[in-house]
Each structure stands twice: as C-alpha cells, then as structure tokens.
Amino acid sequence: xxxxxxxxxxxxxxxxxxxxxxxxxxxxxxxxxxxxxxxxxxxxxxxxxxxxxxxxxxxxxxxxxxxxxxxxxxxxxxxxxxxxxxxxxxxxxxxxxxxxxxxxxxxxxxxxxxxxxxxxxxxxxxxxxxxxxxxxxxxxxxxxxxxxxxxxxxxxxxxxxxxxxxxxxxxxxxxxxxxxxxxxxxxxxxxxxxxxxxxxxxxxxxxxxxxxxxxxxxxxxxxxxxxxxxxxxxxxxxxxxxxxxxxxxxxxxxxxxxxxxxxxxxxxxxxxxxxxxxxxx
Amino acid sequence: xxxxxxxxxxxxxxxxxxxxxxxxxxxxxxxxxxxxxxxxxxxxxxxxxxxxxxxxxxxxxxxxxxxxxxxxxxxxxxxxxxxxxxxxxxxxxxxxxxxxxxxxxxxxxxxxxxxxxxxxxxxxxxxxxxxxxxxxxxxxxxxxxxxxxxxxxxxxxxxxxxxxxxxxxxxxxxxxxxxxxxxxxxxxxxxxxxxxxxxxxxxxxxxxxxxxxxxxxxxxxxxxxxxxxxxxxxxxxxxxxxxxxxxxxxxxxxxxxxxxxxxxxxxxxxxxxxxxx
Amino acid sequence: xxxxxxxxxxxxxxxxxxxxxxxxxxxxxxxxxxxxxxxxxxxxxxxxxxxxxxxxxxxxxxxxxxxxxxxxxxxxxxxxxxxxxxxxxxxxxxxxxxxxxxxxxxxxxxxxxxxxxxxxxxxxxxxxxxxxxxxxxxxxxxxxxxxxxxxxxxxxxxxxxxxxxxxxxxxxxxxxxxxxxxxxxxxxxxxxxxxxxxxxxxxxxxxxxxxxxxxxxxxxxxxxxxxxxxxxxxxxxxxxxxxxxxxxxxxxxxxxxxxxxxx
Numbered sequence: 001x002x003x004x005x006x007x008x009x010x011x012x013x014x015x016x017x018x019x020x021x022x023x024x025x026x027x028x029x030x031x032x033x034x035x036x037x038x039x040x041x042x043x044x045x046x047x048x049x050x051x052x053x054x055x056x057x058x059x060x061x062x063x064x065x066x067x068x069x070x071x072x073x074x075x076x077x078x079x080x081x082x083x084x085x086x087x088x089x090x091x092x093x094x095x096x097x098x099x100x101x102x103x104x105x106x107x108x109x110x111x112x113x114x115x116x117x118x119x120x121x122x123x124x125x126x127x128x129x130x131x132x133x134x135x136x137x138x139x140x141x142x143x144x145x146x147x148x149x150x151x152x153x154x155x156x157x158x159x160x161x162x163x164x165x166x167x168x169x170x171x172x173x174x175x176x177x178x179x180x181x182x183x184x185x186x187x188x189x190x191x192x193x194x195x196x197x198x199x200x201x202x203x204x205x206x207x208x209x210x211x212x213x214x215x216x217x218x219x220x221x222x223x224x225x226x227x228x229x230x231x232x233x234x235x236x237x238x239x240x241x242x243x244x245x246x247x248x249x250x251x252x253x254x255x256x257x258x259x260x261x262x263x264x265x266x267x268x269x270x271x272x273x274x275x276x277x278x279x280x281x
Numbered sequence: 282x283x284x285x286x287x288x289x290x291x292x293x294x295x296x297x298x299x300x301x302x303x304x305x306x307x308x309x310x311x312x313x314x315x316x317x318x319x320x321x322x323x324x325x326x327x328x329x330x331x332x333x334x335x336x337x338x339x340x341x342x343x344x345x346x347x348x349x350x351x352x353x354x355x356x357x358x359x360x361x362x363x364x365x366x367x368x369x370x371x372x373x374x375x376x377x378x379x380x381x382x383x384x385x386x387x388x389x390x391x392x393x394x395x396x397x398x399x400x401x402x403x404x405x406x407x408x409x410x411x412x413x414x415x416x417x418x419x420x421x422x423x424x425x426x427x428x429x430x431x432x433x434x435x436x437x438x439x440x441x442x443x444x445x446x447x448x449x450x451x452x453x454x455x456x457x458x459x460x461x462x463x464x465x466x467x468x469x470x471x472x473x474x475x476x477x478x479x480x481x482x483x484x485x486x487x488x489x490x491x492x493x494x495x496x497x498x499x500x501x502x503x504x505x506x507x508x509x510x511x512x513x514x515x516x517x518x519x520x521x522x523x524x525x526x527x528x529x530x531x532x533x534x535x536x537x538x539x540x541x542x543x544x545x546x547x548x549x550x551x552x553x554x555x556x557x558x
Numbered sequence: 559x560x561x562x563x564x565x566x567x568x569x570x571x572x573x574x575x576x577x578x579x580x581x582x583x584x585x586x587x588x589x590x591x592x593x594x595x596x597x598x599x600x601x602x603x604x605x606x607x608x609x610x611x612x613x614x615x616x617x618x619x620x621x622x623x624x625x626x627x628x629x630x631x632x633x634x635x636x637x638x639x640x641x642x643x644x645x646x647x648x649x650x651x652x653x654x655x656x657x658x659x660x661x662x663x664x665x666x667x668x669x670x671x672x673x674x675x676x677x678x679x680x681x682x683x684x685x686x687x688x689x690x691x692x693x694x695x696x697x698x699x700x701x702x703x704x705x706x707x708x709x710x711x712x713x714x715x716x717x718x719x720x721x722x723x724x725x726x727x728x729x730x731x732x733x734x735x736x737x738x739x740x741x742x743x744x745x746x747x748x749x750x751x752x753x754x755x756x757x758x759x760x761x762x763x764x765x766x767x768x769x770x771x772x773x774x775x776x777x778x779x780x781x782x783x784x785x786x787x788x789x790x791x792x793x794x795x796x797x798x799x800x801x802x803x804x805x806x807x808x809x810x811x812x813x814x815x816x817x818x819x820x821x
Contacts, residue, residue: 003458004456004457004458007457007458008373008457010365011365011368011369011372011373012369012373012379014361014362014365014366014369015365015366015369015370015383016383017362017366017428018362018366018383018386018387018390018428018429018432019382019383019385019386019387020386021386021390021425021428022386022389022390022393024401024405025393025397025398025401025425028401028404028405028409029397029400029401029404031404032400032404080300081300081301081304082304084296084297084300084301084304085300085301085304085305087297087301088297088298088300088301089301092294092297092298092301101305103544103548104309105305105308106544106548107540107541107544108308108309108312110482110483110486110540110543110544111312111486111537111540112485112486112487112488112513112536112540113486113488114486114488114513114516114517114520115311115312115315115516115533115536115537116311117517117520118315118516118520118529118533119311119314119315121520122314122526123314148307148308148311151304151308152308179286179287179289179290180290180294181286181289181290181293181294182286182290185293205392208394209392209393209394209395209396209397210394211394211395211396211488211489212488212489212517215521216517216520216521236394236396236489239396239399239400240396240399240489243399243400243403243493244492254400255400255404258396258397258400261394261396261397262393262397265392265393265394265397266389266392268392269388269389269392272392273385273388375628445661445663445665446665446667446668447626448623448626448661448665449661449665449667450667450677451623451626451650451654452621452623452654452658452659452661453654453655453658453677453678453681453730453731453734454651454652454654454655454678454681454682454734455651455677455681456650456651456681459681463677464667468668
C-alpha cells in the first residue's frame with residue numbers, strides 16, 4: 001500500500017475515536033447498571049420512592065422528580081432572562097457595547113460550576129432560609145443557580161441566531177411601518193425560532209447534567225420533594241454524593257442511575273440535532 | 282383603554298433593559314464576591330506551599346501541580362486525536378455515511394454529562410485497565426471530555442483555509458498529505474490552538490469526573506500513577522466540608538483568575554486569527 | 559511554420575498534447591462535448607470563448623486538477639507525448655509537474671518568496687540548499703522577477719504587488735521544470751505594464767515549453783497566440799492558426815465572437 005493510502009487509513013482510524021469512546025461509555029455504564037435494574041425490576045427502580053442502599057432498596061423516583069423540578073425551574077429562570085439579554089445585546093444596545101459584553105458572557109460560561117455552587121451556598125441558601133423558611137438547601141436555590149448557569153448558553157446561541165438573520169427582515173418590517181419592538185416581537189424572534197429552541201434544549205441538557213453545584217445547594221434529602229423549599233436529590237447528585245463510598249449492589253445502582261441519565265441526555269441531544277437540521281434546511 | 286404601539290414598545294424595551302441589566306449584574310456580582318474575599322488572601326506563599334491540616338492552612342501547591350498534570354495529559358492525548366479527526370473529515374472525505382457517523386458520535390459525546398464521564402473513567406480506566414485513581418486515569422477521562430471541542434474548533438480552522446491554497450499546492454505536484462502538512466495545517470494552527478485553550482479551560486474547571494478518576498489526595502504527586510487533587514476539587518471539598526471558608530475563597534479566586542487568563546488568551550487569539558483571515 | 563498534413567508521422571512527433579473524443583461531466587452536466595484537438599510543441603495555443611464555455615474545465619482536465627472536484631467524470635482520452643494521462647498507473651503529482659498551471663488570481667502562498675518558488679521542487683524531494691537556490695534564481699529570472707526581488711527573497715510573498723505575484727506564480731511553475739505550461743487568464747486584474755511583461759515572457763518561454771493559454775480577451779490572443787481554438791458551450795467550434803482565425807474565420811459563430819457581437 002502506498003504511503004498516501006496508509007495515511008488515509010490511519011486518519012480514518014483516528015477519526016473513529018470519538019464514536020469508539022461513546023460506544024465504550026455506553027457499554028461500560030450499561031454493563032454495570034443494567035444487571036441491577038433487572039434485579040430490582042425496572043418498575044420498582046424507576047418508580048420506587050425509597051432509596052435506602054443499606055436496606056437494598058433502590059428506588060430513584062424522588063431523584064427523577066428532583067431532576068425534573070430543578071430543570072424546569074432553571075428553564076423558568078433562564079429562558080426569559082436569557083432571551084431578554086439576547087434581544088438586548090442584538091437589538092437594543094450600541095454594537096460596541098455588545099462587542100465588549102459578548103466575550104465577558106463567554107467568560108461566564110467558562111466559570112466552573114463549583115464556583116456557582118459556592119456562591120449559591122454562601123449567599124442564596126441563607127437568604128432563602130431566612131426569608132422563606134425551610135432548610136434553604138432547596139429546589140428553589142438549585143433552580144435559581146442552575147438558571148444563572150445556563151444563561152450564557154442561551155444568550156450566546158440565541159443572540160447568534162438573531163444576528164444571523166438577514167437584514168432584509170428588519171428593513172422590510174420597518175418599511176411597512178412597524179415599530180422596533182413590533183419588529184423584534186413579530187418578525188425577528190419568530191424567524192430565529194429554531195436557533196432559540198436549540199439554545200434552550202442545549203441549556204436543558206446542561207441543566208440536567210449538572211452535578212457539583214447541585215450537590216452543594218440542593219441538600220441531601222432522599223425523600224420525594226413536596227415543595228420548592230424542600231431539599232432534594234437529582235439523578236446526578238445521587239451518583240456524585242454516594243459514588244465515593246458505594247460498593248457492590250449499591251455501586252451498581254448508581255451506575256443504573258447513570259443509565260437512566262444517559263438515555264435522557266441522548267434523547268435530548270437527538271431532539272436538538274433533529275430540530276437544528278430541520279431549522280437549517 | 283387602548284395602549285398605543287409606542288407605549289407598548291416603551292414598556293417592552295423598559296422591561297428588557299431591566300431584565301438584561303439585572304441578569305448581567307448578578308452574573309458578574311457572583312464573580313466579584315468570590316474575588317473580593319479571595320484576592321486579598323492570594324500571595325506567593327499560598328501558591329507555593331502545600332496544603333496543611335486538611336487544607337485549613339498552608340497553600341495549594343500540590344493542587345496546582347495536579348491541575349497542571351491532568352491538563353497536560355488530557356491535551357497531549359486529545360489534540361492529536363481531535364486534529365486527526367478534523368483532518369479526516371475535511372481533507373480525506375466528503376459527506377458520506379462514514380462522516381455522518383463520526384459527526385453523530387462527536388455531537389453525542391459533547392452532550393454527555395461530566396458525571397457520566399466520571400462513572401466511565403472510574404469503571405474503565407481506574408478499575409478495568411487497573412490504572413487506579415491517578416493522573417493517567419483522570420487525564421484520559423478529561424481527554425475524552427474535551428475531544429469534541431477540539432474536533433469542532435480544528436474543523437472550523439481547517440475549513441477556513443482558502444481552497445485556492447490547496448488547489449495551488451496540488452497544481453504544483455503535491456500529494457494530499459504534503460498539501461495538508463505544508464499548506465493546510467500551518468494556516469489552521471491559530472484556530473486549532475484556540476480550541477486547545479478552550480479544552481484547557483474545561484479541564485481546569487472540571488470537578489465531577491476528576492474526583493471519580495484522579496482521587497482527592499493532596500499529597501504532591503510523584504508519578505503518573507499517583508492520585509491528585511486539582512484546584513477545582515480542592516475548592517469543592519473545602520466548601521462542602523466546611524473546612525475553611527477563607528481557604529475556599531482564596532482557592533476560588535485563584536481558580537477564577539486562571540480561567541480568566543486562559544479565556545482572555547483564547548479570545549485574543551480568536552480576535553487576531555479571525556482578523557488575519 | 560510547418561504545413562499540417564493529416565496522419566504525417568513528422569507531425570505526430572511535434573504534437574505535444576492530443577485530445578481525442580473527450581467529453582467531460584460535472585455530475586450529469588456535460589461541460590465539454592466531443593473535443594478533438596492537437597496542440598503542438600513550442601507553441602502558444604489560445605482558448606477563446608465566452609464565459610462558462612468550458613475553457614477552464616478544459617485547461618484543468620489537462621493536468622487532472624479536475625480530479626479534485628467530486629462528482630466529475632469523462633469519456634475519451636488526453637495524451638501528453640502519447641502517454642494517456644487518465645490511464646492506469648499515472649502519478650498525479652508527476653503529471654502536474656509536467657503540465658504546470660498558473661491561475662487567474664495571483665495565488666501566492668503565505669510563505670516567503672523563496673519558499674513559494676521552492677515549493678514544487680521540494681515536493682519532488684529536492685533538499686539540497688544550493689540546488690534549490692539555483693532553481694529559484696533561474697525560475698525567477700525566466701519570469702522576469704529576479705531583479706526586483708533578489709534582495710528580499712525571505713520576505714512574505716503576500717507583500718508583492720499583483721503583477722509581481724503573478725510573475726511569482728509563473729516562476730513557481732517554471733521551477734517544476736515542466737513541459738507544458740497552462741495559464742488561466744494570467745493577466746486578469748493586472749495593469750497594462752505587468753500584462754505586457756508577462757506576455758513578453760510567454761513569447762520567449764514558448765521556445766522551451768508548450769503553452770496553453772486562456773487569454774483575458776481577444777486582443778491578448780491576437781498578440782501572443784500561434785494557434786487559436788474557439789470554444790462555445792463546451793464544443794470546439796473552430797481551431798487553426800491565429801492569423802486565419804482572426805482574419806478569415808470559417809464559422810459564422812467564430813466570426814461573431816471575434817467581432818464582438820457576443821461574449
């Protein structure tokens with residue numbers, strides 16, 4: 001085989017690395033987790049609401065609920081504020097100011113989650129505890145911090161979508177007598193819809209996958225949360241808190257939690273990819 | 282009561298201004314808080330001393346070494362793989378079944394949460410490959426995490442090399458590999474470096490996957506197989522276990538400064554590189 | 559100038575490029591239709607025709623640069639010195655060194671002037687510094703650029719003016735020591751003085767090389783070409799000595815094009 005052919009094959013092999021890693025991840029996580037899900041029974045694992053590893057009781061329903069509420073809360077916080085910032089940056093400020101703010105927002109996206117968690121712990125948790133009651137370590141705190149954490153993602157992608165719109169949209173609307181706000185609300189935002197939706201789904205993915213900050217501010221409660229002031233666990237914190245000392249069935253149950261998480265994330269990702277391809281076409 | 286369009290606009294814009302302003306303010310306030318408490322505590326001694334009394338005193342030297350070691354291992358492994366993948370996708374193939382599968386894998390990998398990487402790294406590197414909690418396990422896990430980032434930035438960089446350069450190179454008798462080596466890669470290096478820097482930033486801040494694969498020993502490491510604690514992990518442990526708020530602030534401030542520095546360089550490179558093109 | 563006799567073996571020895579029954583497709587679109595053409599050595603052959611008639615495609619087929627574009631195919635044959643260039647076992651890098659190409663936009667690589675010219679020879683495997691310097695100087699002189707750049711060979715080639723860059727591109731191709739030089743509108747965007755100096759170089763170069771040229775306009779062809787071929791929508795409508803084509807074209811369409819009625 002000629003040198004060129006060898007090189008081509010080598011590059012092909014290298015390029016297969018990402019899909020190989022993905023396959024390895026899926027394989028090993030499933031290999032550890034599925035047997036336990038089988039053993040405990042899919043129903044009682046997913047819908048059981050008692051998590052007592054020492055008593056061999058592995059129900060992760062409270063964690064699923066916890067993940068759900070925290071993610072929903074973060075979207076309620078993050079999406080409106082993120083959209084507002086995106087509109088602000090692309091339409092309501094001087095381009096120079098926007099140019100300065102944009103890298104700063106990217107910087108915020110790069111800040112490790114533990115810093116956000118720390119702030120939540122120091123500032124937000126006592127605030128909630130003192131003003132609203134409860135332990136402070138709560139779904140409310142988690143939603144707020146998570147919402148802040150996904151803001152940079154939503155802002156930058158939505159803003160990019162808005163800026164990518166052809167100028168003619170805006171010019172056309174203005175020439176028909178629309179005000180600036182009407183143009184934004186009725187023309188630009190709907191036109192950028194696919195990018196905005198993509199940003200939301202990406203933010204959602206980040207929210208569901210967040211671990212460290214949530215460990216720090218959600219509390220450690222394994223019971224089903226019954227209000228936004230309750231402490232709770234998410235699928236991710238369940239793993240993160242107990243992985244350090246789990247063994248045997250307990251450890252496998254954590255992997256099983258990972259399997260559930262994996263499926264949820266893959267589902268979300270596929271949705272995002274389908275939607276973004278549709279939007280592009 | 283009919284509200285005129287202009288009133289609606291004024292109201293809407295006003296709401297947006299307030300929302301945007303307060304949002305950005307809160308985000309920056311968070312950074313400010315940590316920096317305000319932590320910056321005064323930073324001095325050379327802090328960086329050069331090892332942690333003492335479980336971190337209540339002393340410095341963060343071993344964690345700096347740990348962060349550095351992990352990042353270097355991750356970059357050394359992820360960069361060739363990532364750039365190689367980008368070269369294959371851009372130079373050796375068109376949109377085909379193979380390239381679609383590769384892109385799908387890369388996109389999915391980018392979406393996997395860090396805790397899952399932690400589980401994977403634990404069962405695969407630490408246990409299965411018997412590397413134990415070590416710099417190697419942590420570095421390899423981090424490499425898997427930053428691979429998608431490097432692939433996409435490298436691809437962008439390679440894509441932006443003008444087609445005419447390639448055409449000229451071929452017209453002068455170059456083979457595909459010679460063209461890649463002498464024309465495409467040298468011109469794509471700034472973009473690739475930006476991607477590498479982004480990967481560095483991610484490695485520095487990563488916690489969940491690191492704890493599960495590199496351990497949390499704050500003893501200065503002496504080999505690739507030693508367990509280590511990174512700055513982010515140290516910060517997390519200090520904060521969560523309530524060991525020392527002071528030390529936590531200081532470590533947090535150091536962490537933020539490091540990320541700031543990396544990001545600034547990356548942005549500067551992107552600015553200069555984009556302007557050059 | 560020799561008289562052309564069909565089937566004369568004397569003629570075959572002087573034919574450098576022979577194109578037979580050549581069709582070229584971009585996907586399903588037929589860009590070149592049933593071309594039959596002989597280009598003789600040490601001549602300047604000009605390809606005339608309106609935009610999109612297939613001139614660049616034909617030029618790029620001669621060194622198989624069209625292979626770089628996906629989805630292309632062809633039927634028929636092209637011979638350089640009776641070697642079929644689409645045949646099995648043909649080395650593409652080798653072919654492109656034999657038939658070197660100069661593009662329409664100055665395409666200096668982002669390297670020093672020296673490195674630009676040494677680019678091709680390095681691919682051949684030439685490493686010796688003195689040999690490279692020799693070739694670079696020779697090529698730059700043949701392209702009438704040596705005097706202007708000999709003191710700043712290490713400077714970036716991108717800093718040269720348009721005319722200088724284009725002469726650099728010619729020097730680059732000459733450094734390959736080719737047999738054929740393919741030029742695609744080499745003077746587009748250049749001032750009249752640079753254009754004149756390039757045209758002068760071509761007239762001298764044809765004594766060593768065979769030159770196929772897509773001229774910038776008809777006037778350029780009338781200035782430098784020995785033979786001319788008129789390409790219209792992928793077909794070679796007429797082909798012959800330059801003087802005849804310009805003064806007594808046999809085909810009406812050729813006449814219309816030459817006199818500027820369209821194009």
